[in-house]
Amino acid sequence: xxxxxxxxxxxxxxxxxxxxxxxxxxxxxxxxxxxxxxxxxxxxxxxxxxxxxxxxxxxxxxxxxxxxxxxxxxxxxxxxxxxxxxxxxxxxxxxxxxxxxxxxxxxxxxxxxxxxxxxxxxxxxxxxxxxxxxxxxxxxxxxxxxxxxxxxxxxxxxxxxxxxxxxxxxxxxxxxxxxxxxxxxxxxxxxxxxxxxxxxxxxxxxxxxxxxxxxxxxxxxxxxxxxxxxxxxxxxxxxxxxxxxxxxxxxxxxxxxxxxxxxxxxxxxxxxxxxxxxxxxxxxxxxxxxxxxxxxxxxxxxxxxxxxxxxxxxxxxxxxxxxxxxxxxxxxxxxxxxxxxxxxxxxxxxxxxxxx
Numbered sequence: 435x436x437x438x439x440x441x442x443x444x445x446x447x448x449x450x451x452x453x454x455x456x457x458x459x460x461x462x463x464x465x466x467x468x469x470x471x472x473x474x475x476x477x478x479x480x481x482x483x484x485x486x487x488x489x490x491x492x493x494x495x496x497x498x499x500x501x502x503x504x505x506x507x508x509x510x511x512x513x514x515x516x517x518x519x520x521x522x523x524x525x526x527x528x529x530x531x532x533x534x535x536x537x538x539x540x541x542x543x544x545x546x547x548x549x550x551x552x553x554x555x556x557x558x559x560x561x562x563x564x565x566x567x568x569x570x571x572x573x574x575x576x577x578x579x580x581x582x583x584x585x586x587x588x589x590x591x592x593x594x595x596x597x598x599x600x601x602x603x604x605x606x607x608x609x610x611x612x613x614x615x616x617x618x619x620x621x622x623x624x625x626x627x628x629x630x631x632x633x634x635x636x637x638x639x640x641x642x643x644x645x646x647x648x649x650x651x652x653x654x655x656x657x658x659x660x661x662x663x664x665x666x667x668x669x670x671x672x673x674x675x676x677x678x679x680x681x682x683x684x685x686x687x688x689x690x691x692x693x694x695x696x697x698x699x700x701x702x703x704x705x706x707x708x709x710x711x712x713x714x715x716x717x718x719x720x721x722x723x724x725x726x727x728x729x730x731x732x733x734x735x736x737x738x739x740x741x742x743x744x745x746x747x748x749x750x751x752x753x754x755x756x757x758x759x760x761x762x763x764x765x766x767x768x769x770x771x772x773x774x775x776x777x778x779x780x781x782x783x784x785x786x787x788x789x790x
Contacts, residue, residue: 476506476507476508477502477506477507477508477534477535477725477726477729477730478507478508478509478510478531478532478533478534478729479502479507479508479509479510479533479534479535479536479537479722479725479726479729480509480510480512480525480528480529480531480533480535480536480537481495481498481499481509481510481511481512481537481563482512482514482521482524482525482528482536482537482538482539483495483511483512483513483514483539484514484516484521484539484540484541485513485514485515485516485640486513486515487515487516488640488666488668488692488694489692489694489695490692490694490714491539493714493715493718494539494563494564494714494717494718495511495718496718497714497715497718497719497722498537498718498719498721498722499511499722501718501719501722501723502722502725502726505722505723505726506726507725507726507729510528510531510533512524512525512527512528514541516541516639516640516641517541518541518542518545518608519545521538521540521541521542521545521546522545522546522548522549525538525546525549525553526549526552529549529552529553529556529558532556532558533558534558534559534728534729535558535559535560535561535573535725535726535728535729536553536558536559536560536561537560537561537563537721537725538560538561538562538563538567539563539564539565540562540565540566540567540609541606541608541639542608543562543565543566543567543568543569543608543610544608546567546569547569550567550569550571550572551569551571553571554571559573559574559725559728559729560572560573560574561573561574561575561576561721561724561725561728562574562575562576562577563576563577563717563721564576564577564578564611564717565577565609565610565611566610566611566740568610568742568743569742570742570743570745570747572742572747573728573734573747573748574724574728574734574736574747574748574749574750575740575747575748575749575750576717576720576721576724576749576750576752577611577717577749577750577751577752578712578717578751578752578753578754579751579752579753579754580611580614580615580618581614581615581617581618581621582618582753582754583611583614583615583618583691583710583712583754584614584615584616584617584618584619584620584621584622585618585619585621585622586618586708586710586754586755586756587615587618587619587663587689587690587691587708587710587756588618588619588621588622588623588629588663589622589756590687590689590707590708590756590758591629591661591663591687591689591707592622592623592626592629594661594687594707595629595660595661595687596628597628597629598628598629598630598660598661599630599632599658599659599660599661600629600630600631600632600659600660600661600662600663601631601632601633601634601635601652601657601659601661601662601663602616602619602631602633602634602635602662602663603635603636603637603645603648603649603662603663603664603665603669603672603673604616604634604635604636604637604665605636605637605640605665605666605669606636606637606638606639606640607636609640612636612665615665619631619663631663632657632658632659633652633657633659635648635652637665637669637672640665640666640668640669642668642669642671642672643672645664645668645669645672645673646672646675646676649662649672649673649676649677650676650679652676653676653677653679653680653682659686660686660687661686661687661688661689661707662686662687662688662689663689664688664689664690664691665690665691666690666691666692666694667690667691667692667693667694667696667697667706667709668690668692668694669690670688670689670690670697670700670706670709671690671694671696671697671700673688674688674700674705674706677705678705683705684704684705687707688700688705688706688707689706689707689708689709689710690706690708690709690710691709691710691712691754692709692710692711692712693709693710693711693712693757693766693771693772694709695772695776695777697709698757698762698766698772698777699776699777699778699779699780701757701758701759701762702759702762702777702778702781703780703781704759707758708756708757708758709757710754710755710756710757711754711755711756711757711765711766711771712752712754712755713752713755713769713771716752717752720735720750720752724750733748734748734750735750736748736749736750737749737750737751738750738751762777763787763789767789774786774789
């Protein structure tokens with residue numbers, strides 16, 4: 435596989451103190467992108483992101499950039515702030531910058547066909563990160579198993595309730611993971627007719643504010659339900675806030691994914707049943723390593739393939755983990771993903787579990 439090392443005459447420094455969880459002030463040019471520290475003649479990776487508003491995406495960025503830096507590469511990070519049109523423009527900017535590899539967290543995969551084709555025409559490798567882009571020109575796809583995420587959430591609700599009527603709050607309808615999560619949910623509920631989805635909603639662009647407004651409308655109606663499945667923890671937070679207004683917080687089971695800090699706090703407080711932990715460090719580091727492999731002409735490690743119009747795309751499929759009150763200390767705190775002090779911040783300290 436042909437690789438391209440393009441000599442550049444300048445680099446803008448981005449210093450990442452990953453171990454301390456700090457990102458230093460980052461210089462920007464007129465486009466607003468940040469560029470990781472590196473030297474001329476090193477592989478240049480373009481990272482086109484959906485947003486940095488949601489907690490987990492900052493971690494993805496930091497770990498990804500740090501890993502590329504450690505391997506001697508540079509990164510240009512672009513943040514589209516949830517705008518599909520802006521992401522198209524930013525990808526074209528990265529192509530103009532002659533990146534060696536383009537890594538994309540797609541907002542609307544259907545809108546990126548021209549950009550992906552242009553990148554490949556310019557000899558740029560393309561990786562779909564976390565969200566699939568159904569283009570045969572992809573070099574690599576890396577993500578957690580989203581169908582398994584749906585199954586984990588649904589099984590948690592089945593264990594909680596002998597029978598259940600549930601609300602499903604999806605994320606963006608343009609995100610392929612949304613359909614995969616639903617597939618996993620249907621697999622579980624299809625095994626037991628006593629568990630059904632009575633209302634299905636979608637949060638525009640994964641907006642927690644939009645989800646909150648829709649939960650308020652739902653709670654004002656006469657819909658009978660005893661559980662809420664949410665596409666991520668930000669949407670689960672919106673559900674819990676709405677339930678609190680109606681004095682139902684903690685009475686109705688709520689699920690989410692990403693193991694955001696506030697979701698972990700809600701779990702120990704009893705207002706969220708569970709979350710799905712996807713070790714972001716594993717995902718971001720593996721994606722960065724795959725990008726550097728492609729830039730150097732090597733093949734990234736994959737454990738599966740995904741079929742796109744008859745073409746097998748190499749797929750690194752990662753396994754998510756269900757987290758609830760019983761295992762949050764062993765999975766989240768013991769791994770260092772969040773500290774005990776932060777997770778139990780709202781719980782009296784004499785009620786914290788003993789460590790060690």
